[in-house]
Amino acid sequence: MKEINRRLFMQQLGLLSAGIGAVSLLSSCYDDRLDPLTIPEKPFEIKELVIRARRLDQNRFFWETLLGFTVVDSPSLGQYTLQVGNTLLTFRPSNLPPDLEATFFPQYHFTISIPTNQIEACLDWILSRKAINPDTNEEVTIPLWKDYLNGAEIVRRNLYNSQSVFIKDPAGNVVELLARHDKPEIQDGAFNKDMFIGISEVGIVTRDIRKTAALLKDTFGADEVQGSSNSFKPIGGATGLLQLIVPGKPWVPTDNELAVSHEMELTIRHSEVLDPILLPQSGVTIKTVL
């Protein structure tokens, strides 16, 4: 009788270990989330982005001559505003001391939307852009941020169903040229500077993501992207998204360009004009226009 019990016990133990093995094997297959995230309907309508930058002259040459954006306003020395699609992008001089600026320079991440079907043509156009910098007399091209994982030039983000090309301006910003496939916007013909739709996403570095998200939800009625993490929380819709990120997390697609909060002003279209809102622990001010 004892023998039978022992045998049964061994059988059950074997079955149990086989079951545990099978479950762990199956669960390992589901480690990666593959289904796209649900992006809310209501977007932020970004009208203007004001950021600080180092190497302003080189930066102006890059944005105006290489990328071809028009400077619409240049009110003071060094400061200039560019028309990027249907949005404005203003660069102001960095307010950091020069010795600190070398390592702790203002660096931002923002996204300019392009037509869905033009991502390869856009990259082709980017790679073909060349100009002689009159100050240095050197030929300047547009450098790319490649995917740190495999070196791809067009970075595909399947959870957001999008493809992006990341360019690096002289100020060191991570500028994303984004083709989002959820709501395709198709334009035929060869790619040119007029095909940039506008700034659609801005990265906001904050230590308190929950409080910032709650503030944005309460003020603008925006929703967060379901399934996003507590260290990276996009809020808004497909055509206008504020990406809340904790400091120290690397900007996509790099692994060493860490997010640090710097002064930023963001103008958003809203149903009423509100007093400027200072987002907590981020240095970001949001203004509203009708």
Place this chain on the structure above:
Amino acid sequence: MNRHLLLLFLLLPIAVFSQVPGNKPSVPDTVKPKKNNLPVDTSEFWRDSLFKDGDPKIWRDGEVQRQPKPPRKRRKFKIRFSDRVQYSLLGDYPLTVASGVPTTLVLQKKLTAWEDSIIPIKYRGDTTLREHRRSVLLRAGRILLIDAPIETLVMALGQDFYGHYGRMREFGLEGASVKFGAPIPFWRPMNNLAYDRPVIEELGSRQEIAMVAGGALEYNSMASSEISTRWMQRKSLYYREALHFLRLQTAAITIVLTATNDQANRVSAVDDWLFYTNRTYGFYSSYGYTANDLKKDYVIAALTNPWLYTSMYSVFGQFLFNGKDSLNIPAIKLGYGKALMPWVRFGFSPFGGEWIPEISVTKHRQVLNIYARIGNNAFNQNYGGGIKLINFRRSTKLSLNAHLTYWNQKYFYRGYGNQVTEPIGFGGAATISGFYKVSKAWNHSLSVVFTAGYKTRGYMEGEVWDASPILRAGISFNLDKDFEQDDTVPEYEYIPNKLTKKERKREKAKLAKARKAAQKKYKR
């Protein structure tokens, strides 16, 4: 008393008939028992009874005679109808590579048979040295002028009609055309796919076009695997199969070795496959997975495949110089009727290259094939595996095969302007296939072939990409030469007794003891 007599009358027959078998035969006399149904082979029974007593016999004069031990016998494996390799003409929609591989192999076999019936492989009797030299020349001429071009044509049909165009039919793409060249030189494929890029890129995603470009090599890989499995089942190979295998390998190796990273001047389908898989994963101005990476991977897979050397030996060693048209496979023997063979293939998936190590175990014309699919992680991680059971149900009329496979893949991309991302994840497929003999009226017996199963969304060699039922039907023939040798009577194979050293020693001691005892007895 009468009552007792009555009881006896009633019970006696019951008692008698319940103990003794009835005198009526279980089958009518008019029906002769079939030879197969004989429960005992009586001749063997009487022969074996002679060897029942294995003890040494002592004669009156003290002579000791050891009776021989009966030889061990075991039942020989009976080759049934289902154990024969079937040559199937299969059809499905959209005429996938999975249906194309057996179909083109039927064509190849039939052309081979016709050629063999017309042109001899030996000059006269091939008995003298002079005749032998002429035979070698005859066979060399045959290979160069007829065999190799035929193999090239069959391969081109499979690669284009089923490989490239199968995927185009599946995705509804247009804008590609095949350009044919001469079937000579033999190491190159005679066909090449050309694209109307604006048209095909408007209709399909980069990944879909990569699958179209990889269609030919997908056919090559599947056809090589199918031929290898047949060799395992039969445990022998025919030289024309070996030549076809070689042709598939040389075409693939040549086209891979001539691949370039030059995006503007893409020449072959492999160049296109490299271009579109790299484009799918965002490598635009330079490749993440380069032509050199592919060459390294493919050459390792091709040169470590033992079938390559086996087929080379079969064609050039055995057929060309010795005139032998068949060769026993050099598989690792595991026992009576059991053998094992491992090999590696390289697959051209839309997620990049993948290694397919296979282990095939055969046991009396039943084959178990276990394989893994390991992505080379050039673009993203994907893996899988599967089990194939060939002829797991054996009978005189029906044979069944099963195929179970699983995979873990990431995404599939459809369209380009209006791109749709389809997550895949963990998926799999299960199919049952088989054939049922319907007629022996023809020269070669005719069977109905079927494949039924289901696959979930994901890439599987030769099958459509979408989640769908797998349904194929057709007819098959027994075209192998050994069909007529089919035996229906069980046979026994006698194995000579070989005593071990220990047994021999024991036997010697036993004999010595018996002899001593006998001498003592007769002295007295």
